[in-house]
Amino acid sequence: MTEIYWFQQDLRLRDNPGLLAHCRAEPLLLVYFWPANRPWCNLTGMGGQRQRFLAESLQSLHAELAALGQKLLVLQGPPEVGLAALVRQTRASLVGTSRSPGYYERHCLRRVAAALPVALKVHPGNTLFTRHDLPFELEQLPVQFTPFKDKVLGLPVAEPLPAPARLPAPPPFEFQPLPAAAVRASAALPIRGGAPAGQRRLRQWTQAGLADYKQTRNCLDGLDGSSTLSPWLALGCLSAREVVAAVQAHEQVQGESESSRWLVYELLWREFFHWRARRDDISLFRVGGAKGKARLSTFDPRNFARWCQGDTNFPLVNALMRQLLETGWMSNRGRQIAASCLVNELGVDWRYGAAFFEKHLIDYDVASNYGNWQYIAGVGADPRGGRHFNLEKQAQQFDGDGQFTRKWGGVRPRQPDFAVDAADWPLPPEMS
Template sequence: MRYEKALVWLRNDLRWEDNLTIKKATELAKTILPVYCLDPRQFGPGDFGLQKTGVHRARFLLETLRDLQEQIAAKGGKLLFLRGHPEKEIPALAREIGAGVICFSQEVTGEEIQVEEALEKEAWQHGIATESYWQATLFHIDDLPFPVNQLPEVFTRFRKECEKMASVRPLETMTEPVRFAIVPETISNKLPDLQELGYDQAAQEPAGDMPFKGGSSAAWKRLNHYFWKTAALADYKNTRNGLLGADYSSKFSPWLALGALSPRQIYWEIRRFESEKTKNQSTYWLIFELIWRDFFRLMAKKHGNRIFQLAGIQDKSGYRKEDREVFSKWSAGKTGIPFIDANMRELNQTGFMSNRGRQLVASFLVNDLEIDWRWGAAYFEQQLIDYDPCSNWGNWMYIAGVGNDPRSDRYFNILLQAKKYDPQGEYIARWIPELAKLTGFDRHIPFQLSSKTLKKRGVKLENDYPVPLVSPENWSI
């Protein structure tokens, strides 16, 4: 051990188990002090007149931090909370407690890298070492069969090469007990609540079919339910495009986004499930999705800030409308197209939306409304509890035709999709109660029903529900 104390700056790695940064810190120093810094830039204005972090994201983060705080307390330590710019606050704390090294996990997008570099510069000026570690992906970056700058642009090739030539590392384990540094009494250590961060406390309770709770404790409870109690994993490939209920998909993404659950933890639990229960296309398909997550993260590392630009990584020029009124109707779930509106209302009320829904609302915004795709990506950044910059912006580029999609016409027929995935309109009835008076597929097409039918069902277009923003005539079913 080279240092008396190590400061562990936690970021999107909010778990104790399988945490390489914490493990390395325990190897570098006699004692460690974990700390999380709430950066005010993450809770203020975002791009395109939106908020950086919405209330659902903020709630989920605070729950995750509280859970980790309790886990560390049970081990005899403290998780410190700072408020301010990490590049200033973290080195200042290191100086105050006499830490010789700051350990942290590496990120890949511009804002995060700027903070890392500024922190390292500040620490160096005061003689404090920094050590950073890669641990957010399923395959470690050092184990890839190609350097990042030669990463295949098409996912299929990336996946096949990784599956053939790379392997998933075992979980990181620590020798217990870990020794924690003593925290000076002069240091305040209060986790703020939503109101202190500037949110309306009354807006914190989501209303979805599955109550998402932050923290690795809740993550493992969910994993045990999905794998071992219900064996829903065994049917994942068949149900993953569902819309209603808790178990149509794994729903691990919110915990993955904050690092309350690592992709390797999921991977090795899948392998255990395959050896003890069953191995089939569904068990593989969840691994397949984890590899997609790796792909988007590595694409962000390869292309840098191009993933946030209108032309994307393909440098495709083109004009997109900047119609704030139309965008507001899309984001509020008031487009007059029930399948789009239901998905947007679920997002707004819960902070979550199905994978199928995300593709449909993105296609509608980009292709039907012709709005700048970055507006939609920024709105998802504000709303989603599973927001991850790489996956979010990568997927939006994909739909907009400026990303890694080998196809250039990723367009969805909304009514055809509705007929396939919600033929009886149950999803519509769940999120647009004003259309629940209609029956079956009529809930998707109130604009095609006769005045007589609408009157009989007690529905008035424009009064109860808006008329469509676009003509549905192009969507033959």
């Protein structure tokens, strides 16, 4: 009987339990739906570099599937409409997919299940642990990271599953050409989408970069010190369990170190945000988060536009935003600095910044992106109630010689300091 497997954030063959569960079907139709804009689509959508990385990842997956006699069908439109039509056309008996965190993702699965005339089988997503592995119910998930880490750090991480040695053939179907990338990778960050590229980076970095990671992880330029694995993790070209296995293999030869432990901690941060997104649901997008305690903010379109384009009075922030626009990437340290500027210096609602990052980041992940923005704004997991970075101190500490700021043209013409409201009336001094 024909089955359909719907790829989402699992664009890989290795360690893909959902795909493996459907490998006994005959025939098997493999499909992916190009992401639709969220409701605030004028701001989000996808920037050029994010589109490029996704298109390359799909093309890479298609090539890997072709080597096993399979094909990938990429469609536009709502999955609930497209999958129901495919079931009718192929007379499929089952549809499978993997779970992704997020309120809209959850409702998409509900709409798909309601529209299908057959069962929808949802498999675990790209996490280190399943929900049944966690030593607490999801409703009792620790609010902050440290108690979460303490509870899960000793849990065993399952070995990655091998890629399928064979795949069933696809049903007779008219497969359309895959989307092509409209832009090229930036020379400043020449990384390509797809599982093979992610595997190469993982091997290269564990051999040459992991030993010093604790000291280099705050480098602002990609590939200089960061692992830069997040783009492949976000699309599921790499699984989180594959990265842990590579770290463990490194430790067997080189021994456990502060650097190797730090990378595992960062994977646990990713894990924490995944389960927070599952628990918080729609609160992940609310101005006050799950706490419901919104901070005072505004929306000055000029300040927001200057931040987006890298034309503020903060040279390091400008450089970071210009790096994001050209490459689709920004270091974790850079994201904290840029977010603090928007929230604290410019007083803009944090959700506008999160949506702008969603548009451009090649490693966009709904749980990590919105979870980290809530952390900076003080409405999420931060025990201090928010982070306000001293931008001059950050520049001295992480770009002391100004090389990064010069490279990305961070010094811009000075903008007016006075603040005005939406009608261009100056605000009182105590509010400006």
